[in-house]
Amino acid sequence: LENSSEVITIYEPNATIRYISPSVEKILGYSQDEMIGIRDVIYIHQLGVESFEQMFRELLDDPTEKVTIQYSYLTKWG
Numbered sequence: 001l002e003n004s005s006e007v008i009t010i011y012e013p014n015a016t017i018r019y020i021s022p023s024v025e026k027i028l029g030y031s032q033d034e035m036i037g038i039r040d041v042i043y044i045h046q047l048g049v050e051s052f053e054q055m056f057r058e059l060l061d062d063p064t065e066k067v068t069i070q071y072s073y074l075t076k077w078g
Helices: 023-028 046-061
Strands: 009-011 017-020
Antiparallel strands (some): 009 017
């Protein structure tokens, strides 16, 4: 995960970020420290918030399920 060119995120059950890969700084402009502990939806483009929240609810209903979702982030530069 540390060397991935993808932004990989691990969440707490309350949808706050527990871990985000270092590539977040290069790709989105945010440092890991800026994002850890934050509820991710503030960085997700408005059109993706509903699908993110739906995915998260489904995951909480069945924690054994592995979920992958793609959505657009707002970069630090707008």
